[in-house]
Amino acid sequence: MELIGRGEQLGLLRGMLADTRHRGSAVLVRGAPGIGKSALLAEAAVAAEELGFRVLRTVGVEVENGLPYAGLQQLLRPLIAEMAHLAAPQRSALQAALGREEAKVPDVFLVGLATLDLIAEAAAVAPILVLADDVHWLDDATVSTLAFVARRVAAEPVMMVGAARDGYGAQLNPDELTTLALEPLPDDEAAELLSAAGPDLSPAARLRVLSEAAGNPLALTELSRAVAVTADPHDARLPLTERLERAFTGRLRTLPPNTESLLQVAALDEGSSLSEIFGATLLLTGAAAGPADLEPALRAQLITVVGSELRFGHPLMRSAIRQVMPAARRQAAHEALAKVLDGQPDRRVRHLAAALTVPDETVAAALQDAADRAVRRGAISAAVTALEQAAALSENPGHRAERLLRAADFAVELGRPQTVDRLLEQAVTGPLSSRQHATAVWLRDSFDEGLRGHSSGATSLTALALEVAADDPMLALRILWSAAQSCFWSDPGTEGRRRVLEAVEQLELDELDPWRLAICAYAAPIERGAFVLDRARRVAPGQGDDGRAYRMLSTAMLLVGGFDLARAFAAVGSAQLRSQGRLGLLARTVGADAWSALVVGDLGAAISATEESRRLARETGQTMMYALMTATAAKLAALRGEEEESQRLADEAERIGLPVGARPVLATAVAARGLAALGAGKFEEAFGHLRRLHDPADPAYQIALRLTTVGDLVDAATHCGRAVDVTPIVADLETVAAVTPAPVLHADLRLARALLADDGAAGALFEAALRADLAAWPLIRARTHLAYGEWLRRRRRSVDSREHLRTARDMFDALGAIPWGEKARRELRAAGETSRRRDPDARDRLTPHELQIVQLAAEGLTNREIGQRLYLSHRTVSSHLHRIFPKLGVVSRAELRTVVGAPAMNTAT
Numbered sequence: 001m002e003l004i005g006r007g008e009q010l011g012l013l014r015g016m017l018a019d020t021r022h023r024g025s026a027v028l029v030r031g032a033p034g035i036g037k038s039a040l041l042a043e044a045a046v047a048a049e050e051l052g053f054r055v056l057r058t059v060g061v062e063v064e065n066g067l068p069y070a071g072l073q074q075l076l077r078p079l080i081a082e083m084a085h086l087a088a089p090q091r092s093a094l095q096a097a098l099g100r101e102e103a104k105v106p107d108v109f110l111v112g113l114a115t116l117d118l119i120a121e122a123a124a125v126a127p128i129l130v131l132a133d134d135v136h137w138l139d140d141a142t143v144s145t146l147a148f149v150a151r152r153v154a155a156e157p158v159m160m161v162g163a164a165r166d167g168y169g170a171q172l173n174p175d176e177l178t179t180l181a182l183e184p185l186p187d188d189e190a191a192e193l194l195s196a197a198g199p200d201l202s203p204a205a206r207l208r209v210l211s212e213a214a215g216n217p218l219a220l221t222e223l224s225r226a227v228a229v230t231a232d233p234h235d236a237r238l239p240l241t242e243r244l245e246r247a248f249t250g251r252l253r254t255l256p257p258n259t260e261s262l263l264q265v266a267a268l269d270e271g272s273s274l275s276e277i278f279g280a281t282l283l284l285t286g287a288a289a290g291p292a293d294l295e296p297a298l299r300a301q302l303i304t305v306v307g308s309e310l311r312f313g314h315p316l317m318r319s320a321i322r323q324v325m326p327a328a329r330r331q332a333a334h335e336a337l338a339k340v341l342d343g344q345p346d347r348r349v350r351h352l353a354a355a356l357t358v359p360d361e362t363v364a365a366a367l368q369d370a371a372d373r374a375v376r377r378g379a380i381s382a383a384v385t386a387l388e389q390a391a392a393l394s395e396n397p398g399h400r401a402e403r404l405l406r407a408a409d410f411a412v413e414l415g416r417p418q419t420v421d422r423l424l425e426q427a428v429t430g431p432l433s434s435r436q437h438a439t440a441v442w443l444r445d446s447f448d449e450g451l452r453g454h455s456s457g458a459t460s461l462t463a464l465a466l467e468v469a470a471d472d473p474m475l476a477l478r479i480l481w482s483a484a485q486s487c488f489w490s491d492p493g494t495e496g497r498r499r500v501l502e503a504v505e506q507l508e509l510d511e512l513d514p515w516r517l518a519i520c521a522y523a524a525p526i527e528r529g530a531f532v533l534d535r536a537r538r539v540a541p542g543q544g545d546d547g548r549a550y551r552m553l554s555t556a557m558l559l560v561g562g563f564d565l566a567r568a569f570a571a572v573g574s575a576q577l578r579s580q581g582r583l584g585l586l587a588r589t590v591g592a593d594a595w596s597a598l599v600v601g602d603l604g605a606a607i608s609a610t611e612e613s614r615r616l617a618r619e620t621g622q623t624m625m626y627a628l629m630t631a632t633a634a635k636l637a638a639l640r641g642e643e644e645e646s647q648r649l650a651d652e653a654e655r656i657g658l659p660v661g662a663r664p665v666l667a668t669a670v671a672a673r674g675l676a677a678l679g680a681g682k683f684e685e686a687f688g689h690l691r692r693l694h695d696p697a698d699p700a701y702q703i704a705l706r707l708t709t710v711g712d713l714v715d716a717a718t719h720c721g722r723a724v725d726v727t728p729i730v731a732d733l734e735t736v737a738a739v740t741p742a743p744v745l746h747a748d749l750r751l752a753r754a755l756l757a758d759d760g761a762a763g764a765l766f767e768a769a770l771r772a773d774l775a776a777w778p779l780i781r782a783r784t785h786l787a788y789g790e791w792l793r794r795r796r797r798s799v800d801s802r803e804h805l806r807t808a809r810d811m812f813d814a815l816g817a818i819p820w821g822e823k824a825r826r827e828l829r830a831a832g833e834t835s836r837r838r839d840p841d842a843r844d845r846l847t848p849h850e851l852q853i854v855q856l857a858a859e860g861l862t863n864r865e866i867g868q869r870l871y872l873s874h875r876t877v878s879s880h881l882h883r884i885f886p887k888l889g890v891v892s893r894a895e896l897r898t899v900v901g902a903p904a905m906n907t908a909t
Contacts, residue, residue: 009029029162031182065138152872223243383410462503488522559704583620611852678716690716802828
């Protein structure tokens, strides 16, 4: 039947298909049940095939959404033979996810990269249309994979179109896809469709159907059929979906008993195999069932048969049949299905569980085993479901609580706070051991960096850790790690920090244990700074297990001021986490590298790392981490002289961080505002922002991050006549410096002393500051030269000032700190020397994402290696490089290395 009433939407899809050879896209079609989503996708498929596309399809089925990667298996079935061309890690990951290889499935993002590569390779032969119908019923692992791919098809000849019911929470953000909302048909188009569906209806029946269908295409079709069968198949007062279900079940009752039994079994079966359905029907009824029994349902247009598979005409048919089945009949059908699935333990145990009405520890244990298998396959969502079912069937209260807590732990990993709350509410209704109680309290406050809780979070968590330390040291350590992170994101006060520190030291861990070092750094970055830095230098990068230890150490070094170590640990940890596809932890590790590179002045690396961390944090649902990296991007924009962009990014970060008091986010955003004002010569404004970072009563006060801002603060103060106002702050930081060896603090203080000194002492202090080893701190060194040159010129020592100003200019140009380079030029002109303009480099011409690609290409990585590192297809990398070469004025990778290898891009070496 011709698609009626969706011409505009179909036209849009056809236009996007025509553009797909040049640019990929992702579309989500939304609407109520029966509104025409599936019909629109079917028409899109026809249009795509006419244009020479290859069409890949998957359809979500409600009873299959607990089967990990079930939807992906459907989608990739036509491409299975082409998996042999994938790189070994991706091929192994995808084979395991699809159940074609017995191995532990890595993180879903590695499966996503394999899927992307597989589809991109196929698209190189002919453009691809990916259709995903009933996305709301696809399993979580498949949806996560499709979302991963959808974010990365812009440079591929691939179009993705999904269909989901209204209210479905897509894993993509609005700016990452096109949304098509299908509304009810207008009256004239509804009448046209009804004429085609029910040409023999009486005028009275026609008016009634038009009224009750309310422009819903499925309702127009099905209600017209129902009216033809019986005079009153439904009640107009019921919701439309329920009236449709009644229409389906009304037709079901007209079928022979054995046909009805076949459809009942099929409605409960998560598969669609006719042999399974026939076998289970025989066990249910005692009567043989075969193809002839399907004929009445086929004539009633309730089902279709494709090869050896049975498919319902509409998903509502399946749910309608299940809802009207008596409970005893439903349990008997599940039992029959369990018997025919004897060789498929995961599916079998689900049906066994559904057949039970009382607890059964044997089945509960089997469900727990199924959860373990799901975890090995990377299907954490399926594990949560299986464990919750196992808990419901547990005979032992302790086993029940343990299964619910484990499910809640996995739900935390999935980022589902509502699920965690629901599971914990069930768990606490029964008796809990002290360890279980501690686990429940800890899990309840596991989201948004613990900022959902109260300021006493760190103190409460520390007490919990001590309660369970004797029985479960590893759990105690995990809880203490949460308490330590709370010290970073909020402020538990001196006493709260002290308790965390004492607790970790009571655990008697080895002095080089990464957990101990990281917790000490988070809880007491000043008091334990010397200890952490000393011990961390003895931890040889490369001796970790899976990257997690180096993720903790990289951020720990950032807090104690060891930015060189932070970058070294981040490099090792990132490599391991990339290979495992653990993008959530990778976002944090790369973020530590970004922050460290920014502080030392390696802006090229900082730009790339910030962009990647920000993107990954958003993709993995880490809201506060995304906000922190957005604030970091604001600081970078300020250093680059992009004042408006810096303000925009700082605003965005504060909108997220301010309502929950996320101190690192607010501190970094305020620092960005101060830096932007400083670069623009708005010294009074800069001073107002930067002073906030040193006020303990201000929500932007963060005890570790403020140690990197003293040079900026004193610079602003001395330029606006507020030196006296910063003297107490500097005196306080001098006290801090006597406790911690944080290199950046000591370097900044040497500059601050010179800036605040009287004329008789300042010169010697500037010289002393420059004699210090600042090789690892080029940004501070450049600012010290600039400040000294400026001081000399204002004392009418113009000749002496030029060397320092010249050095400052060249260093700032190389670093990419444009406003400070321009200031050095102005000072030089005032000292009687002119300067050439700064030549733009790659950082000026490329986006952060392009810069990251070009840096990796300059290191000698192939397109495929770059793609594996950045989770892109190698064809996307090639497309980016094709656009990058003209921007940089190069024609070969060798020239690219020359451009990117210039001093401007390697200031940290």
